[in-house]
Amino acid sequence: MTNATALTFFQLTGLSDMTQKLRAFLFAVTLLCYGAILLVNGLLIVTILCDKKLHEPMYLFLCNLCFNGLYGTVAFFPKFLYDLLSRSHVISYFGCLLQVFVIYSYAEAEIAILAVMAYDRYVAICRPLEYHGVMTKCRVMLLMAFSRLLPMLCQGIVVIMSSKLQLCDYFIEKVYCDNWSLLQLSCNQITINSIVGFIVILFYFGHDLFIMYSYVYLVKIAFRSKEGKRKFTQTCVPHLLCLLNITVALLFDLMYARYGTSVMPRPLRNFMAVQILAIPPLLNPIIYGYKLSRVRNNIIRYFKRKKSLQR
Template sequence: MSNTTIISTFSLSGLNDTTNHRVSLFCLTFLCYSVILLVNVTLIVTIILEENLHEPMYIFLCNLCFNSLYGTAGFYPKFLFDLLSGTHVISYSGCLMQIFVIYSYASTEFSILALMAYDRYVAICRPLEYHSIMTRHKVVLLVCFSRLVPLLCQAIVMMMTAKLELCGSHIQKLYCDNWSVINLACSSIAINNIVGFIVIFLYFGHDLLIFCSYVQLVKFALKSKEIRRKFMQTCVPHLLCLFNVTVALLFDLMYARYGSNSVSQSVKNFMAVQFVTIPPIVNPIIYGIILTKVRSSVLSLCMDNKKVKG
């Protein structure tokens, strides 16, 4: 006899061990989300307003910041609400939407970083051809491609998940993730696993593509002092951001699939929220500090704003 039931809501148990620290966690989370909004919106507005930043590298950076706002919007508002609520539940459709937003954000992050690596490869290795290769039309196509393909991949994953018959509604996490939901299925999830691994390897394959481009970049950087300076100024922040995103997401994916039940809930929670906390804060700060043109433009806008108020 089948144990299948019609699931309308899921319960989230990630906050069950934090009863005595809810207010502190709420304040810390609210501060964290406020910083994410501040640093990312600042960079987006700066790049939009400053004409000297209307170049492919900064357009891709603007897209990266926008993606951070998109991804964190799928986690923080619901999490903040749960911290103040006595019950931690999410509707079936809300759960699928949260999975779609968070994981399409993660996939898009890799796509944009791959575009930024390609842009740096052309700028450093083929500088005379840069403007003929990175035309406005091509930049628009690349930005659209970096957003639409991850959305399509995650839409396929979500449709497959939505077709599963579930025998439970309890998720041991702070938010919905695809692995937790498909583990509640009454039937085989082999096809879902295969498709999931294909998507994971596809986007971690972006790291391999970026690595190959940087092998060429390092070769060119060794040729002259000027190229080395350009490499250090524009490529180092990109590598730091890539490392940041890869490690954070790898922690979550590996723990979700192979994590031990002996690990405390606090450690589980930390590992689960890394990639919606650390990259959205650290990435714009890295670029804002290291890239001279961005830093100068941000300071210029702040000074102009003070003069207007004065």
């Protein structure tokens, strides 16, 4: 039996069967994808922060969503790009726990931020005259702190519990560390860890149910008037697309964790593992940048100004 504290590294085996040519191709695609994620999220963050007219709750929550995308991907892409060029795919014990913490606190924060955004849309559409009284600067800051700090607290508890496990092996059949992989390496009972993990999953699944319930109510109210219908189409549709985006990604990840056995082709397993860190951070800012006219117009204006200065 190997004590967890005695382990200094883990071996990631997700890329073990990949040829050098395929790795080079995947490196180019991954680098392009990560560059696009940095660009679209960074552009939206800078656009919102630099324009005082966009310092409204909805846009600040969107800024928080984009920042969360950058936060989650930095724990995966640099290491994954390095592994694609390296022959040995090793990660330190501390690095593995840190990766678990960042990646899953990112996923939980994504849902929490979308829940906060759903509440904001509910107040804006159903209680428009009270909106500025309800969504004060103090409440906006509290909601942003809730959506960032609570996921970190939940995931911190999960990671601390995982760090206490005694592990019998150091091979992780994935391209990055995840909590379920650590539990599978455990030499002793993991019942309490599984229960705590299940409670966290249920808690954030409850966020999804809250969003769905709020939107059923929003549809009833919004479609009573043309103005309400316009607001719903412009601000709520991209929010629903982002919710669908992260929910599908999380379902894939959970399916992979429970059913991603060796029978399943490794490329499919790798895709199911990676898509939660690639698809939502890439698509969310594109969806919002396209649908929100004020953000879209600001970005277009910025590029036009830059082009005119170059001339």
